[in-house]
Amino acid sequence: MPGHLLAATNCYVIATDGGALVIDPGYKTPGGLERIELGLSAIQRGFGDVQIVMLTHSHRDHSESAETLRERTGAVVAMHPHDWVTGSSGEMSAALLRSWGVPDDRWAGLIGRKLPHATPSDFELVPGVELPTSIGLLRVVHAPGHTAGSVCFAIDDANLIFTGDHVLPDLNPGAGLGGSFTENPLRQYLRSLKAMEQFEGYEGYPGHGASLPSVNGRARDIADHHRRRTREVLGIVRSQPTATVWEIAERVRWGGGFHSLEGGRLVSALRQTLWHRELAEELE
Numbered sequence: 001m002p003g004h005l006l007a008a009t010n011c012y013v014i015a016t017d018g019g020a021l022v023i024d025p026g027y028k029t030p031g032g033l034e035r036i037e038l039g040l041s042a043i044q045r046g047f048g049d050v051q052i053v054m055l056t057h058s059h060r061d062h063s064e065s066a067e068t069l070r071e072r073t074g075a076v077v078a079m080h081p082h083d084w085v086t087g088s089s090g091e092m093s094a095a096l097l098r099s100w101g102v103p104d105d106r107w108a109g110l111i112g113r114k115l116p117h118a119t120p121s122d123f124e125l126v127p128g129v130e131l132p133t134s135i136g137l138l139r140v141v142h143a144p145g146h147t148a149g150s151v152c153f154a155i156d157d158a159n160l161i162f163t164g165d166h167v168l169p170d171l172n173p174g175a176g177l178g179g180s181f182t183e184n185p186l187r188q189y190l191r192s193l194k195a196m197e198q199f200e201g202y203e204g205y206p207g208h209g210a211s212l213p214s215v216n217g218r219a220r221d222i223a224d225h226h227r228r229r230t231r232e233v234l235g236i237v238r239s240q241p242t243a244t245v246w247e248i249a250e251r252v253r254w255g256g257g258f259h260s261l262e263g264g265r266l267v268s269a270l271r272q273t274l275w276h277r278e279l280a281e282e283l284e
Contacts, residue, residue: 006208009061013039015134020045021052021164027067050075056164057147058083078123083149084181101244109263125151145189147177162205167218169209172225174268187273193223234280250275
């Protein structure tokens, strides 16, 4: 992913009985399909064997090539229905930015910006869905937080789990980045991270970066990061009770500094500041 914070998306291919499945085919980048074809060849499969394309969540860096693969192979594309959101949900409006205290000179690039959306897939990936593979039964684990429909794929016989962006090795994933949430996304994310306790001893295969020797240990680290952020926001609110979302966000210690944030990253920081403030209020 040239010019992106992350170098690449991890795509996984797994043999099934007479076929194959693909997890997170990624962006439509030059050579992308050829890389997937090489992976299929390594497990003695080809494009004609792909039966299902499984998406851990709807973000383009994981899903954009899914339609191309469907056209190329005739495969079913599958995703959790909470990420099948369309329309203008989450759009940045002048009223919202004003309520957050965003200075007028920072509105450019924010007005009209929306949360990521996706079109419906062919098949719902929900808890209870299980698929036989050459290395064991793959089951769907709903892990809302990063997006509302974020899922992981566990293969218990092999003690491994594909985590998408739910658990990453080097970055602390953001929360609330798309889909249809019914409550504070950070609260849901913390619950989903705690749910990784059931995978003690499993190796994690994430959406970006190297594999995770201890997916549960890394999940605890990410949860601790978010709890520290909530306490940081609580301290700011206690010292400045009338602070706006913008004023709180300015004082939070973001990686790279707050004023380096713009566009989607700035929107995400402001939303997460709002959600951390809600969690901080519950600690009072």
